[in-house]
Amino acid sequence: AQSVTQxxxxxxxxxxxxxxxxxxxxxxxxxxxxxxxxxxxxxxQLLLKYTSAATLVKGIxxxxxxxxxxxxxxxxxxxxxxxxxxxxxxCAVSLGNQGGKLIFGQGTELSVKP
Amino acid sequence: xxxxxxxxxxRITKTGKRIMLECSQTKxxxxxxxxxxxxxxxxxxxxxxxxxxxxxxxxxxxxYSVSRQAQAKFSLSLxxxxxxxxxxxxxxxxxxxxxxxxxxxxxxxxxxxx
Numbered sequence: 001a002q003s004v005t006q007x008x009x010x011x012x013x014x015x016x017x018x019x020x021x022x023x024x025x026x027x028x029x030x031x032x033x034x035x036x037x038x039x040x041x042x043x044x045q046l047l048l049k050y051t052s053a054a055t056l057v058k059g060i061x062x063x064x065x066x067x068x069x070x071x072x073x074x075x076x077x078x079x080x081x082x083x084x085x086x087x088x089x090x091c092a093v094s095l096g097n098q099g100g101k102l103i104f105g106q107g108t109e110l111s112v113k114p
Numbered sequence: 115x116x117x118x119x120x121x122x123x124x125r126i127t128k129t130g131k132r133i134m135l136e137c138s139q140t141k142x143x144x145x146x147x148x149x150x151x152x153x154x155x156x157x158x159x160x161x162x163x164x165x166x167x168x169x170x171x172x173x174x175x176x177x178y179s180v181s182r183q184a185q186a187k188f189s190l191s192l193x194x195x196x197x198x199x200x201x202x203x204x205x206x207x208x209x210x211x212x213x214x215x216x217x218x219x220x221x222x223x224x225x226x227x228x
Contacts, residue, residue: 009154034216043118043204043219044157090156094215101147101172102217104156 002027004093006105014113019063019078021108023091026072032094033074034102035065039087047089050074061085086112117141118220120205126226127195135190135223137205144210146188147217148172148180151202160203163188164210195227 007022025031032051036044048059055067061084065076074091091105118139127133137146144165149157159172161180169180177199181189192199202224206217 004156006156032215036219043221044206045219046216049216101159101162102157104149104158106154106156 002031002093002103004091004103004105006089006091006108008108009106010109010111012111012113013081015083016080019076019081019085019110021076021089021091021110023065023074023076023105024072025074025091025093027093033065033067034092034094035059035063035074035076036090036092037061037087038090038107044090047076081110081112083112083114086110118205118207118218120203120220120223122223123221124224126228128228129196131195133192133195133225135192135203135205135225137188137190137220139186139205139207139218139220141207141209141218142185143207143218144185145208145215146182147206147208148178148188148190149204149206150174150199151204151222157204160190192225192227195225197227200225200227 003026005024034049035047037047038044048057050057050067058064063078088107088109090107092102094102121136147162148160151157163169163182166182179191204222205220208215208217
């Protein structure tokens, strides 16, 4: 069965510091992988997605993620955190042969300190 | 205007009451989904519909039912609400013609069952 694990339910960084949010997945077939962001009192917004093209994926707001098949990981990074990045981040996996169904990780809440 | 809308945005109800949450989309997508979000659990799939005549149970369908009234409308019903159905509910859509089937989310409905 497919699953997604996000390591760390809360991550706190200082403004200007590196952001690293970890995501590991399990899948028996090549997956599609997604990162979504949820700002307070809002729905989920797509940050970026991996669809078997380039392994390094660039998204919105300066975020990027690297697909590493050998490590079954899809960690999200941003070189320099900004206060507006404070939100909850969700990693999700989808299998092409099951339509658009998504399996979500538990979420990681990112706090950014001034 | 938002592409995916949900009504109501907030709802308080009592145990045993029947309630309906509604979702409408203007994206022209054929696939629609209902999720619930609970702290520490991420999003879990309740029901999904690949077209008007195709409705499928998700991971946690017990206690819920759905209706796909039209391509653009997908409603979620709680026949007899119970307190552990207190959660944040999201509707999402996707397009089967898009290979990776990115899902687009509504703003959510916050439900409290007393």
